Each structure stands twice: as structure tokens, then as C-alpha cells.
Amino acid sequence: MTKMNRLLLAFLLLHPALVHAQMVLLDRQADGESPGVNVLRGSYGMAVSPDGLNVYASGSLDNGLVVFSLDPGSGTLAPLQELIDGQNGITSLAGVRDAAVSPDGLHVYSAALSDSAVSVFARAPGSGTLTLVQAIFDLNTGGSFDGLGGAMSVLVSPDGAHVYVGARSDDAVVAFARDSGSGMLTLIAVYQNMVPPVVGLDAPESIVISPDGNHLYAAAETSQALVGFTRNPATGALSYLNTWFDGVGGVDGLGCVNDLEISPDGKHVYAVGQFGAPSQPFCTVGFDDWMGIFSRNTSSGELSFVAAPNPDDFGLPINCGGVAGDNGVAVAPDNGRVYATVQWLAALVEMDRDSTSGLLNLRSFQCADLSDPDTVVDLISAHEISIASSGSPVLVSALSPGTVLSYEPVLHVDGFETLTPLLPGR
Numbered sequence: 001m002t003k004m005n006r007l008l009l010a011f012l013l014l015h016p017a018l019v020h021a022q023m024v025l026l027d028r029q030a031d032g033e034s035p036g037v038n039v040l041r042g043s044y045g046m047a048v049s050p051d052g053l054n055v056y057a058s059g060s061l062d063n064g065l066v067v068f069s070l071d072p073g074s075g076t077l078a079p080l081q082e083l084i085d086g087q088n089g090i091t092s093l094a095g096v097r098d099a100a101v102s103p104d105g106l107h108v109y110s111a112a113l114s115d116s117a118v119s120v121f122a123r124a125p126g127s128g129t130l131t132l133v134q135a136i137f138d139l140n141t142g143g144s145f146d147g148l149g150g151a152m153s154v155l156v157s158p159d160g161a162h163v164y165v166g167a168r169s170d171d172a173v174v175a176f177a178r179d180s181g182s183g184m185l186t187l188i189a190v191y192q193n194m195v196p197p198v199v200g201l202d203a204p205e206s207i208v209i210s211p212d213g214n215h216l217y218a219a220a221e222t223s224q225a226l227v228g229f230t231r232n233p234a235t236g237a238l239s240y241l242n243t244w245f246d247g248v249g250g251v252d253g254l255g256c257v258n259d260l261e262i263s264p265d266g267k268h269v270y271a272v273g274q275f276g277a278p279s280q281p282f283c284t285v286g287f288d289d290w291m292g293i294f295s296r297n298t299s300s301g302e303l304s305f306v307a308a309p310n311p312d313d314f315g316l317p318i319n320c321g322g323v324a325g326d327n328g329v330a331v332a333p334d335n336g337r338v339y340a341t342v343q344w345l346a347a348l349v350e351m352d353r354d355s356t357s358g359l360l361n362l363r364s365f366q367c368a369d370l371s372d373p374d375t376v377v378d379l380i381s382a383h384e385i386s387i388a389s390s391g392s393p394v395l396v397s398a399l400s401p402g403t404v405l406s407y408e409p410v411l412h413v414d415g416f417e418t419l420t421p422l423l424p425g426r
Helices: 003-014 377-381
Strands: 021-028 043-048 056-059 065-072 079-084 095-103 107-112 118-121 130-137 151-156 162-167 174-176 185-192 204-209 215-220 224-233 239-243 257-262 268-273 291-296 304-308 330-331 338-342 347-353 361-365 382-387 396-399 402-412 417-418
Touching: 021 079, 043 402, 056 095, 056 107, 056 396, 065 095, 065 257, 065 402, 079 130, 107 162, 118 151, 130 185, 130 257, 151 174, 151 204, 162 204, 174 204, 185 239, 215 257, 239 291, 257 330, 268 304, 268 330, 268 338, 291 382, 330 382, 338 382, 347 396, 361 402, 377 382, 377 396, 377 402
Parallel strands: 043 095, 095 151, 204 257
Antiparallel strands: 021 402, 043 056, 056 065, 065 079, 095 107, 107 118, 107 151, 118 130, 151 162, 162 174, 174 185, 204 215, 215 224, 224 239, 257 268, 268 291, 291 304, 330 338, 338 347, 347 361, 382 396, 396 402, 402 417
């Protein structure tokens, strides 16, 4: 610890009331406003490369994938490349919703809702730019098998051996084997709702895999449920584990669930839904949940409901108001903080996490306070969150006008701020 940090830590211990946290905006890249950004409308999913030097962001309304360089020190972004459906031989990006980077950093995978397709891109290690390698389509869009209809989410297993896709229209999770050299994919199997023993997989919006690679979970919006699978690391095949339904067996917080994340220690699952959105049936009437917190048995993969926090309890300013819509959640690599969006309150919230219980306490927030002329209005439609492997910056996608926002958590102390950790490893 530096002498300055020792002095600052001593000051904090003596004057804790003078300390507060906030999220500071480092950069904003917006469709049609930032130079070189032209296909980011409907910005939905995104991914940060393992080396922390690139961000890959989808523009679902523009059928495009935008490649940004990321300065790890300043958190600023610069557009490098735009890949567009119908141009340069690419025909698999219509309605692109999500992207994932392989752990070795050599390939990027995208999931496209309208094309019902998965694209494989080779990534140039130096620049991070992409070259199309393969496109796989659903049977109804020219492919050879059924299961990719409405492809919404994509992930690569921690060992880099397999790729999994969540397909909303086909109510399915699709497993592929990955060639580590070429990045190309080969179908393993399709796991579909109501094909025994799988239940509760109606409209999977998001999928995640546990840090040890042994379990996969899907957030099924229409079923209002989480569906768990056990993964065979050698083959990539999945076996149905269990389904946790909202309102069944004491479970709560899964109304209109659309995104989820597992803490890096594997102990907890955080799932978010369309808070303020209609819920029954099929999210069409009434109000429902924002977040469900679950503890996870790291051996069996079974989940146990812990709590369903309500963002109305955060006491955000009354002028922070948005619209009901999909929300996003992410856990910092150090396990200590959880970030989530609350479109109903036009907010991004940062919460401290109790690593034993999984419970959360509000640490800081940013919201579109319409009484503030300098407010970031994009937060009204803030959706997915990605965090660089170093823990900073925190990146947020916003559907309108099509934006990627870069934030830094900052501690303010009696009128001055520190952008560096007070303690090693924080």
C-alpha cells in the first residue's frame, strides 16, 4: 500500500460519514452521434475480450455488430469496425442480439434473433477486428436442423471446448463442439422445452455457465423460470437438472425473467426480469419482479431461493423514471459487487455483495434524473452490463439511441475523489 493510500485509509476510518460512492461516466458511444458509430441502434448484448482491449456490441435494429477498441486505463472506446448483415458476404446478423468471445481470444460468436443464426468470426489478436468464418442457420432460415429459431444468447464454455446458444422462438438450448483452431462449430444436440425431461424452457432469453463449467442455466421469460442443466465437460452434452418456477415452492423474483449471472465464486445466481412490466399471462398484465437471488450448491448445481429485492426500496430520486423493459445483471470479477439495470427507474445500480448470504446493499447508482440537464437519458433504456476482467470499466448497453456507456466506480472523500484502489486487490 502506498503512503498516500495509508493516509487516506486512516482518514476514512476516522471520518466514515464523509465517504460515498458513485458511478462516473467515462465515455459514451452513440449511434449516429459518435464518429464511426452507425449501426448500434437497438444495442442489446455485448462482450469484452479477455485481454480487455476490445468490446463487441450488437445493434439489433441495424443488423450490425460494432467492434470497439477499449483503453483499459481511461475506459474510453473507439470504433474500429462495423459488420453489417447483407454486406461483405455476411448474411447472418439480422436482429443480432448477443456476442461472446472465446477464452483464448481468437474467436467471437454472435446470436441473431431474426436470422435465427450463429456467426463465427476470427479475431485478430492485435487489433481485435473480425473476419467471418462460419454461419449456422436454423432449419427455417436455410439451415440443416431445427433449434436455433430466435437465437438470443451465446456463450463459450470456460475451457473453450463448446459453444451454447439460447433460442427464444424454438424454446431451446443448442450445444456445439468448437474447433479451437478454426473456431468452427459442430452440432452436439438440441435441448428443447417439453421434450422430456426438460420443462419450463419457454422463451429462453439468456444463458450462463458456472465458473467450473459443470452447470448451465437458462432464464426462460415466458415460463418465468430458471432451468438448470448438468454439463459433461468432455463431450459438451447437457443433462436436465431442474426448473425453478416463479411463485412455486417459495421462489420469487423471476417474473418476466430475461437475464442472469453467476458469481465468480460459483456460490450465487442473480436473475433479473422486466420490473414494472406486465406479468401474467405471458407478461401481459400487472406488475412483477426485478431480481431473484439464489444460493447455488457448487457440487450439484441445485439452487435455493434467497431473496427478491425491490428497487423501489433504494430511494432513488423521484425524477428517475423510465419504461418497463428487459434488465441486465453482472457480477464483478472480485465477487464483491453486483451491477444491474432498472429500466423502470432509468437506473444503473451498484451493490455490495455479501459473499456468504448473497444478499446485496446499494452502494451507488446513476439514473436518468429528468430534472438534471446533464443527465444521461440513455439510461431510460439501459439493458445489458459487461465488466472487463480487471473489474473496470463497467460497460452498459442502451437500446436507444443505440449506446455503449463506460462507467468507473469512484469513491468520493470530503470533496475529492480517488480513482485508484485504496487496498491492493480491491
